[in-house]
Every structure is written in structure tokens, then in C-alpha cells.
Amino acid sequence: MKIDWASIGSVFGVSLAFTVGLVVLFTLGINGLARREKAAAEGGTATLAVTGAYVCFAACAAAVAYGILLIVSKS
Secondary structure, eight states: OOOOHHHHHHHHHHHHHHHHHHHHHHHHHHHHHHHHHHHHHTTOOOHHHHHHHHHHHHHHHHHHHHHHHHHHHTO
């Protein structure tokens, strides 16, 4: 039995990159919503921050849905 270490390393690298990317997207979404709260307390609006937050959350949801699709379609 021979283990293909290059393939294992490749899978690990891609998994790590996507995990970090999703965490960063979700964090940016939370940050955008926090800016909305701060702007509301100061009497302003943060339309761009809220729009960006929703885009980040939509991207996270799309990535999760795509992952589930990959898992289900391989069965």
C-alpha cells in the first residue's frame, strides 16, 4: 500500500484555505452588522456595510450549500 502524500497535502491545503476563507467572510458579515448598530447609535446609516454583510452571509450560505451538494451527489 502506497500513500500519495502529495494528494493528501493538496486536500489539506485546499480544505484549510476554504475554511479560513469562510471564517473570514462570516467575520466580515458580523462586522458589517456591528457597524450598522454603531451608526444607528450615532444617528446615521451604514447602508454599504449592511449590504456588504448580507453579501458575505450569502456567500457563506452558497459555499455551505455547494458543499452539501457535493456530499449528496457523490452518494
